[in-house]
Amino acid sequence: MRIYILLLALLAGNGCAYSQHIISGNVAAPQNKPLDGAHIHIEKLHGVSAPDGHYELDNVPSGHQRVVISYIGYKTMDTLVDVIADVVLDAVLKPESTQLEEVVLSENNAVPKNTVHEQRLKTETIEKYSNASLGDALKEIAGVYSLKTGSTIVKPVINGLHSNRVPIISNNVRLEDQQWGTEHAPNLDINTAGKVAVIKGASALQYGGDAIGGLVLVEPVSVLKDTLFGRTIMTADYNGRGGTLSSALHQGNDKGWAWNANGTFKYMGDRQTPDYVLSNTGNRETNFAGDVKYIGNTYDASVSYSFYNATIGIAKETHIGNVADLVRAINNGQPDVVEPFTYTIGAPRQEVLHHLAKANFNKQLDNDSSLSLQYAFQLNNRKEYDLRRGDFANIPALDLTLATHSVNADWKQEKDNTTLKAGLSGSAQFNDASPDTGIRPLIPTYDKYDAGVYGIASHSFSETLSGEAGLRYDFSHMSATKYYQKTRWNSLGYNGVFDRFITADYGSQWLTNPEFTYHNISASLGIRKKFSADIDLLANAGLAMRNPNPSELFSDGLHHSNGTIELGNLGIKKERALKLSGTLLKTGGAFRFEATPYLNAIHDFIYLSPTAVEYTIRGTFPVYNYRQDNVLMAGLDLHTDWDITKRFRHSFNFAYVHADNTTKDEPLIDMPPLNISNTIRYTTDWQSLFLELRSEAIFRQTRYPNNDFYADVPVNGVLTPTLVNISTPPPGYHLLHFISGMQFSLGKTLASVNFSINNIFNTAYRDYLNRQRLYTDDIGRNFQLQVKLNY
Amino acid sequence: MKNFRILALALITITTFSSCSSDNDSGPVNEEEVITTVAATFTPVGGGTPVVLMSRDLDGDGPDAPVVSVSGNFTAGRAYEGAVNFLNELANPVEEITGEIQEEGTQHQIFFQHSGIGTFTYTDEDANGHPIGLSFLYTATTTPGAGSLTITLRHQPNKSGENVPEGNIANAGGSTDAQVNFSVVVE
Numbered sequence: 001m002r003i004y005i006l007l008l009a010l011l012a013g014n015g016c017a018y019s020q021h022i023i024s025g026n027v028a029a030p031q032n033k034p035l036d037g038a039h040i041h042i043e044k045l046h047g048v049s050a051p052d053g054h055y056e057l058d059n060v061p062s063g064h065q066r067v068v069i070s071y072i073g074y075k076t077m078d079t080l081v082d083v084i085a086d087v088v089l090d091a092v093l094k095p096e097s098t099q100l101e102e103v104v105l106s107e108n109n110a111v112p113k114n115t116v117h118e119q120r121l122k123t124e125t126i127e128k129y130s131n132a133s134l135g136d137a138l139k140e141i142a143g144v145y146s147l148k149t150g151s152t153i154v155k156p157v158i159n160g161l162h163s164n165r166v167p168i169i170s171n172n173v174r175l176e177d178q179q180w181g182t183e184h185a186p187n188l189d190i191n192t193a194g195k196v197a198v199i200k201g202a203s204a205l206q207y208g209g210d211a212i213g214g215l216v217l218v219e220p221v222s223v224l225k226d227t228l229f230g231r232t233i234m235t236a237d238y239n240g241r242g243g244t245l246s247s248a249l250h251q252g253n254d255k256g257w258a259w260n261a262n263g264t265f266k267y268m269g270d271r272q273t274p275d276y277v278l279s280n281t282g283n284r285e286t287n288f289a290g291d292v293k294y295i296g297n298t299y300d301a302s303v304s305y306s307f308y309n310a311t312i313g314i315a316k317e318t319h320i321g322n323v324a325d326l327v328r329a330i331n332n333g334q335p336d337v338v339e340p341f342t343y344t345i346g347a348p349r350q351e352v353l354h355h356l357a358k359a360n361f362n363k364q365l366d367n368d369s370s371l372s373l374q375y376a377f378q379l380n381n382r383k384e385y386d387l388r389r390g391d392f393a394n395i396p397a398l399d400l401t402l403a404t405h406s407v408n409a410d411w412k413q414e415k416d417n418t419t420l421k422a423g424l425s426g427s428a429q430f431n432d433a434s435p436d437t438g439i440r441p442l443i444p445t446y447d448k449y450d451a452g453v454y455g456i457a458s459h460s461f462s463e464t465l466s467g468e469a470g471l472r473y474d475f476s477h478m479s480a481t482k483y484y485q486k487t488r489w490n491s492l493g494y495n496g497v498f499d500r501f502i503t504a505d506y507g508s509q510w511l512t513n514p515e516f517t518y519h520n521i522s523a524s525l526g527i528r529k530k531f532s533a534d535i536d537l538l539a540n541a542g543l544a545m546r547n548p549n550p551s552e553l554f555s556d557g558l559h560h561s562n563g564t565i566e567l568g569n570l571g572i573k574k575e576r577a578l579k580l581s582g583t584l585l586k587t588g589g590a591f592r593f594e595a596t597p598y599l600n601a602i603h604d605f606i607y608l609s610p611t612a613v614e615y616t617i618r619g620t621f622p623v624y625n626y627r628q629d630n631v632l633m634a635g636l637d638l639h640t641d642w643d644i645t646k647r648f649r650h651s652f653n654f655a656y657v658h659a660d661n662t663t664k665d666e667p668l669i670d671m672p673p674l675n676i677s678n679t680i681r682y683t684t685d686w687q688s689l690f691l692e693l694r695s696e697a698i699f700r701q702t703r704y705p706n707n708d709f710y711a712d713v714p715v716n717g718v719l720t721p722t723l724v725n726i727s728t729p730p731p732g733y734h735l736l737h738f739i740s741g742m743q744f745s746l747g748k749t750l751a752s753v754n755f756s757i758n759n760i761f762n763t764a765y766r767d768y769l770n771r772q773r774l775y776t777d778d779i780g781r782n783f784q785l786q787v788k789l790n791y
Numbered sequence: 792m793k794n795f796r797i798l799a800l801a802l803i804t805i806t807t808f809s810s811c812s813s814d815n816d817s818g819p820v821n822e823e824e825v826i827t828t829v830a831a832t833f834t835p836v837g838g839g840t841p842v843v844l845m846s847r848d849l850d851g852d853g854p855d856a857p858v859v860s861v862s863g864n865f866t867a868g869r870a871y872e873g874a875v876n877f878l879n880e881l882a883n884p885v886e887e888i889t890g891e892i893q894e895e896g897t898q899h900q901i902f903f904q905h906s907g908i909g910t911f912t913y914t915d916e917d918a919n920g921h922p923i924g925l926s927f928l929y930t931a932t933t934t935p936g937a938g939s940l941t942i943t944l945r946h947q948p949n950k951s952g953e954n955v956p957e958g959n960i961a962n963a964g965g966s967t968d969a970q971v972n973f974s975v976v977v978e
Contacts, residue, residue: 321946321967336964337949387947387966390891392824438823483819491854508850508881509819558852565852615856617826617848619970712972714941717905719972 161213209522223252
């Protein structure tokens with residue numbers, strides 16, 4: 001540990017062995033930013049620095065004294081001083097690198113100006129999910145649920161909203177491809193994350209104006225000290241009979257070159273429910289992420305690159321042919337055919353490849369302001385394989401290549417009690433839907449251009465009150481190339497309405513070039529009031545606007561995984577949301593909590609709704625159209641931590657959302673049910689051993705729209721109208737999990753061994769927000785062994 | 792360390808350039824796998840005019856419902872040699888899918904569900920000795936009357952399931968590739 005001391009001066013005086021002296025000085029962060037409230041102590045003597053950073057300790061005895069100066073978020077200075085007279089000791093504290101340690105909340109600064117409460121995952125939690133996905137890990141935050149397709153395609157649901165209402169910002173780049181529907185999970189390796197945070201609400205204007213549900217921020221590990229260290233995590237799972245190997249190396253520096261490299265390899269076979277094997281549910285991943293950074297005196301520059309490559313099996317049982325198959329799957333209660341366990345991944349499956357390359361330049365303009373410039377490129381290729389006949393068996397049913405270029409310029413000034421942020425962003429996106437699939441693509445070929453500008457001002461009015469206001473403007477233009485069957489074009493009522501989009505006639509199909517331009521305004525307003533040392537109230541109002549995405553505009557075809565025909569609508573308008581939320585935060589003491597009530601009124605909310613039944617030669621299918629209605633959502637997220645004793649700690653999460661379609665006066669579809677989790681943790685000093693029991697109670701969703709329909713299903717050769725029960729949510733369930741871990745020192749290496757049991761009682765359950773719930777149970781008991789080496 | 796930087800820059804350059812896809816417009820996707828037409832031909836044993844049941848859906852998965860036609864009535868008590876054909880009339884020229892189903896016989900089976908209009912017996916076999924159903928023998932019931940016949944093509948059924956080789960669809964599983972229903976008369 002190297003501590004940089006700016007000045008250490010000993011003033012001469014007439015030394016007397018038993019006399020007492022004064023030690024004084026200034027505590028500052030780099031660039032002479034004074035640190036208010038730094039803690040200075042010499043044995044039992046202690047003091048605190050004033051707002052200008054000055055401190056003074058009286059009655060210091062003569063002799064060899066150990067002086068410790070600490071400030072949260074900074075490296076503690078620990079030094080020996082020979083006291084023979086009064087001493088002036090100035091200290092410049094270096095920012096603490098936060099990797100491998102619990103994250104320090106930014107709200108702990110003396111006068112926080114940030115009025116948006118960020119909820120973060122602890123490093124321990126991120127590492128616990130090394131073998132799972134970002135969506136699984138985020139579920140540990142109250143108010144975040146998961147939307148699943150099987151067990152490996154998981155995306156976060158924040159306060160009931162998901163997909164492109166919840167942008168995921170990875171390494172300051174907005175992740176593309178995850179915004180389309182439930183089967184597109186974030187293409188991200190959780191092992192590369194140093195920090196994962198959730199912002200609920202539309203207040204993060206810096207990242208876009210369309211985060212109607214909230215925002216997930218993922219940042220890589222960043223090391224600000226001269227060191228080289230690494231970490232390897234090995235995870236082995238019983239359910240799926242596979243594991244993950246993830247290794248990272250970090251070379252840090254306070255000046256000069258620094259770099260990080262991270263590689264992950266995952267290999268899993270078929271998962272198992274308590275009663276049967278889920279055929280074709282294996283997955284594998286090969287991921288890499290790395291960056292190189294040069295840190296100068298007033299600037300730093302970095303380039304980074306990451307690569308995500310996943311093959312994900314989709315349970316065979318969920319591939320159905322028509323409504324008769326769907327009725328059969330629902331009524332059977334379990335798969336028709338269960339095959340023996342295998343690592344082989346057949347069809348249906350997804351193969352996803354995601355490259356992300358980024359160049360970033362930050363410049364300190366003067367003492368108060370900085371400028372950041374960034375260019376990022378993303379290339380996503382997604383292939384979805386289906387069960388196909390003949391020569392098509394090895395040709396994907398969907399093959400999309402999505403390329404996105406984006407640039408950002410962000411300026412920040414922190415002066416006195418005011419922080420100003422402003423920025424510009426632009427992006428160009430090109431989607432190429434390969435025609436070689438032999439299936440009309442659900443998402444067409446398109447080009448999209450976006451540009452945005454924002455400004456945010458935060459100000460501390462007093463020691464206890466601060467406010468923040470922001471405004472953003474976004475421009476978006478999209479131009480698509482889409483073929484429509486003429487029969488479809490007419491049945492959708494486009495004939496005579498959207499004729500201007502038609503560019504060519506291909507017999508039974510029209511070639512069209514739909515173009516859309518949007519101008520959006522988003523805004524946020526927040527205040528933060530400190531009632532006492534550890535109680536804060538934050539209140540926010542956010543206005544957000546989201547443009548319809550290509551799947552909502554253009555979808556046109558049969559979805560094999562749920563046996564529905566999905567139809568987009570060229571007439572769909574953008575949706576507008578006004579979200580009001582508050583957070584009551586208690587951060588200190590043995591009992592800590594945060595309570596976040598919210599209200600989200602969304603105008604022209606876009607959703608899929610069944611409208612009719614269509615007859616084809618495959619049989620009957622329900623038709624789902626994208627529609628727009630007004631929606632009102634109200635909810636409460638609650639989280640508490642209670643240190644019952646020094647050894648026992650209890651945590652509690654509660655989330656409830658009540659959502660209505662106010663236009664149709666009925667409950668809103670696909671809302672997470674009431675969920676409550678309780679965790680009790682016992683820690684010991686011996687090898688840092690901990691034992692944790694976690695209970696997860698998911699109640700039945702009783703509020704849902706009834707979209708059941710009747711379809712003609714052959715019974716003894718006669719087509720008989722049969723009720724297709726697709727609406728009723730599954731019963732509630734309760735799961736119990738056990739986690740334990742301990743640490744050892746192996747020379748310079750710190751080893752941790754964790755053992756956990758998920759779903760201890762092997763409970764069979766289905767989750768309302770799992771797309772496969774109509775066909776199969778969720779996965780059963782899992783034993784997991786994890787070994788971590790920090791070196 | 793310099794090498795590392797150069798390597799990183801090179802990687803970015805490569806990925807940037809490799810992404811430039813040309814926007815060549817290759818025309819509309821012709822759905823080559825889709826079945827538009829199911830035709831079941833019943834030829835009377837010993838000669839006579841065949842009865843043809845046909846269902847055509849010329850916009851595939853489009854909004855228009857299939858057009859169903861039945862060329863005539865069955866004669867009570869009479870035996871018919873049956874054959875089912877699957878076509879894709881959207882392809883140019885019209886594609887015969889029956890051969891493909893024959894080739895992948897182990898992965899397909901055709902089922903005949905009806906309201907008691909007679910008996911169906913498979914007369915073909917796949918490589919495992921299980922029926923496919925592209926050819927069959929139908930014996931009309933001796934009691935005249937109107938009835939209903941559903942012909943279903945299942946993809947990847949469990950062909951060794953209970954009573955599946957005998958034509959019982961209930962335990963077959965798999966996914967449906969085609970399912971057509973005809974109103975027929977036995978006179």
